[in-house]
Amino acid sequence: MATVAILGCAGYTGQETLDRVLAHPQLELLALGSDSLAGKPPWALDPRLDAALPAFVCNDEAAASGADVVFLCFAADDAATFTPTECTVVVDLSGAHRLLDTAAARTWYGSAPGAWSYGLPELFTPAGLLIANPGCYATAALLALAPLAGRIESAVVDAKSGVSGAGRAPKATSHAGSVLENFLPYAVGEHRHAPEIAQQLGVPVCFVPHLLPVRRGLLATCYVQTDANVRELLEDVYATSAVVRVLPEGIAPELTRVQGTDAAELGVFTDRATGTAIVVCALDNLGKGAAGQAIQNANLALGLDETAGLRLHGVLV
């Protein structure tokens, strides 16, 4: 059993990581870090949590717990200043260490890239102990488009995410009165997942995120000009994946089938009028877009079965 510390456990990605760790047959929870909940019992976060779990400690104490794996579930600013201990696997769920170019990292995150490796297991195997977990939007866009790298010159990615993607801290923009029965684009043409997608794809991307009135789930509709056989390329790359499903012709991805899971769905279409290739990816922003992928990355770094602890089964309505 490898031991685990979760830092920033009171946020959405922290709680979801905890969910996967508790179900993981080879991980053992050692420390629950949260500065806001330090000193409180686990059920202060959620009454479903067993009283026998370790109580919350402050993040510094959790970091010093000597765990084999540390999950950083902070905002990027806080993750940027975290100092890893030797011999510890660290998975950073924030954006702080995703951009590998120093200038880009400075511009978008005010941080330096350092020795972190970008881990999107189906496409970019993480190396070393320090792993930058991809953004939720970037994961969806890359699952859809990375297999076409070299065959496209640019892409339009129109993405839509549930509100949990914006984090648990109360903000005017995530107030239910602004979200319910509403829909809007934000950070139009200037969201920081755009350079992340472009970095891994090798071509520039026009990216527009939108806020859906749903709790969880993300769907990206990607438009590219290419002479590649898109369906064939995608089916090839994900043929043996337990995480990514390429749907049969004519079936479109939708949120319901991926919500609460760590799976992703891809649909492939061709526009009748323009011949544009349209690849649609649906995933759960807190699952494959965050905690699920973090566990996948940790599994690889620890030499465990890649999908151990993931939520991949079931056909809930």
Next chain:
Amino acid sequence: MATVAILGCAGYTGQETLDRVLAHPQLELLALGSDSLAGKPPWALDPRLDAALPAFVCNDEAAASGADVVFLCFAADDAATFTPTECTVVVDLSGAHRLLDTAAARTWYGSAPGAWSYGLPELFTPAGLLIANPGCYATAALLALAPLAGRIESAVVDAKSGVSGAGRAPKATSHAGSVLENFLPYAVGEHRHAPEIAQQLGVPVCFVPHLLPVRRGLLATCYVQTDANVRELLEDVYATSAVVRVLPEGIAPELTRVQGTDAAELGVFTDRATGTAIVVCALDNLGKGAAGQAIQNANLALGLDETAGLRLHGVLV
């Protein structure tokens, strides 16, 4: 006072047209047509309706009522077989008469275009008595892009609509259990509003509609390559419009401000990475996307003030 007959009044567009007619200072309701409600009092449709309104009659009877204006609130198949009476203004809210090319009309609607005029008042003034009211998606895409006609070679239109756009008849796809907390694209690359947009725009359009978990409202995010000054062109075209608002720089359209109204909002952006022009349009699919525009078209055909009877005021939360 001009007299009005509404055919197909029990559907969503029928009820919304009725809503505008009742508030219109120069229109008088003469006949409420509905085959399913024929013989019933008006409040059988909605308890808010005054018992003093005319009772429902079957659509044929409403058509023969001698009204000055007939609103066809049918599905396209039924609207296609409607025979207009001389000297009557007819506004068809279905798609039956929107495509002007015979082959296209046959392919997409199984109907013949005939002598109908496409009426999108801000851009395409209707002529004659028979007016084809634009589709909700087409209205949004055209408000965003038509002012750029001649300056673009193609467009990607990624659109999202509330469920009322699919009509009131119960279907598996509009079951709340399939819509709530869900989001998905449909008719990907082959929706019949694509040829409608292309026809008015003069260039091919890659169009993908999506189903939002909201009751009403539609937002289209449009991507084009152009050397035009997009903001300037749009502000020019809509400078005096009481219906279409071009939002100040940095403000994005959203559903809440247009729901329950006949107004539309436009936002103009440039993508930082690719220079792509992004024009976003929000409107209410049942307002400017259907009943509101139908009233506008009828007003023009009758020589009335273009915005009489429209819902254009208020700042509801």
Next chain:
Amino acid sequence: MATVAILGCAGYTGQETLDRVLAHPQLELLALGSDSLAGKPPWALDPRLDAALPAFVCNDEAAASGADVVFLCFAADDAATFTPTECTVVVDLSGAHRLLDTAAARTWYGSAPGAWSYGLPELFTPAGLLIANPGCYATAALLALAPLAGRIESAVVDAKSGVSGAGRAPKATSHAGSVLENFLPYAVGEHRHAPEIAQQLGVPVCFVPHLLPVRRGLLATCYVQTDANVRELLEDVYATSAVVRVLPEGIAPELTRVQGTDAAELGVFTDRATGTAIVVCALDNLGKGAAGQAIQNANLALGLDETAGLRLHGVLV
């Protein structure tokens, strides 16, 4: 024309009051008060607002504007400390002045009742210049039950409200991630609208509010034992009301028909097993439950037509 100052205009009730004032034929907006928006143009609150309206000023300045009517759209704590000017009509939309008993007012609001009059026009006509506008839950419960006063000994009121009832300030409990696809009771058995209902009804009330995943709208299901003919009593009281509709037998109130309006719906039922009388009231918490009623109260105090400026028409889907 009477002149109006709105204090706390940036909140939900403030914005909705502004909406009604702008549509009111006999009210003229003199001052827009908001400490957070002071110095900003009106469209800083909402891009739909005309640039020609007065700019925001701080609340103290708005209070000193000399307006004939002041709408207090504050939280109760702030409203409690407001000092009215002579000869000015003041409508307090908060709870600060609703409880007439000094001890109750202290307990629930930490405020003193003073010379304020409770104004629920259909049932309790306000007197004097200082009017306490009822709570949204209390309005619904009282519309349902007050006509039965003297014929009941107690009541169970199970109420459900949309999230705008909790105000615009971001809080953990109004975060969309906590509200969407969720439903829960809160302040169970100890909400401060309970003593307000009891005060006007004359009997104790067991009141439980719940949070609905909707933006606006409120429904109260009220259970009483009585030998009165409930339907007859209610139809009598509201026979001539333009605001309150008693629905025909067998039809239940629902949110859609009252959202965005200042109307209320009542449904009357008898339980088959126990004979319990069940009265259901639906209204918009921001309409009849707040801004609409505030305008009604101001109209009465100014001697205007009671329903001037209200949103009472239309049959939106």
Next chain:
Amino acid sequence: MATVAILGCAGYTGQETLDRVLAHPQLELLALGSDSLAGKPPWALDPRLDAALPAFVCNDEAAASGADVVFLCFAADDAATFTPTECTVVVDLSGAHRLLDTAAARTWYGSAPGAWSYGLPELFTPAGLLIANPGCYATAALLALAPLAGRIESAVVDAKSGVSGAGRAPKATSHAGSVLENFLPYAVGEHRHAPEIAQQLGVPVCFVPHLLPVRRGLLATCYVQTDANVRELLEDVYATSAVVRVLPEGIAPELTRVQGTDAAELGVFTDRATGTAIVVCALDNLGKGAAGQAIQNANLALGLDETAGLRLHGVLV
């Protein structure tokens, strides 16, 4: 391994039962019955289903498959006419066999009770092979109130359910356009779960169900006059339950924590003004309210661990 046939598998309760069976360590799927999907592969129902599962057959064929356990996931009318085979465990998820009194069964379901046993494992252990699975509303009300039987004389149960409770067949009342941003009571004072609750509780119940704009989840707020120590009684009954959680004082049940699970939550409160005991129960109408309980009942009938195959773990946001 016991073998399983699911009849009516294409509906909501059928699909959810399938979900639990696939995860069950001691159940093996033998036949998937559905008249509408007969002849089609499993992924015709849901693309997540493994192609290696048995194809759909018509319900009669599934019934004759010789399975050890049959789950009837029909509407009540169809379940009423089902003839069980000897030596087979049959769990009927419809209401056809819940009412034990012949007259009541006739009145509410047009069916005869026969030799079926009511199975709500925590309270009423099923006996024999033929098990009537309780209604979702009845389950919630009984979990809240049955421990108080003998200490109460009647109850008010105000319940609210997500739309999946109404089944998958498209109807006007489950159209998303009628459900989204809406809320309403239905079958007020005359719903057929009322006699079911009363039958098990021994006292009459005033029951009003409401339709929530959520996909899944149900919450019942129960009001009783009693001199019992309600919290003590409930904590006692559920002390060792893995399914039912009595929440600590001051914490209210909510849908999010039970959605997609087979667990139930209870909250206990006392009204400050009237002393009324308020017990709130939250569960998933498709989980503990249907498929989860059906599996629990089958487990008991087969002598397996009661909670085998259930969804009881996790702390999803």
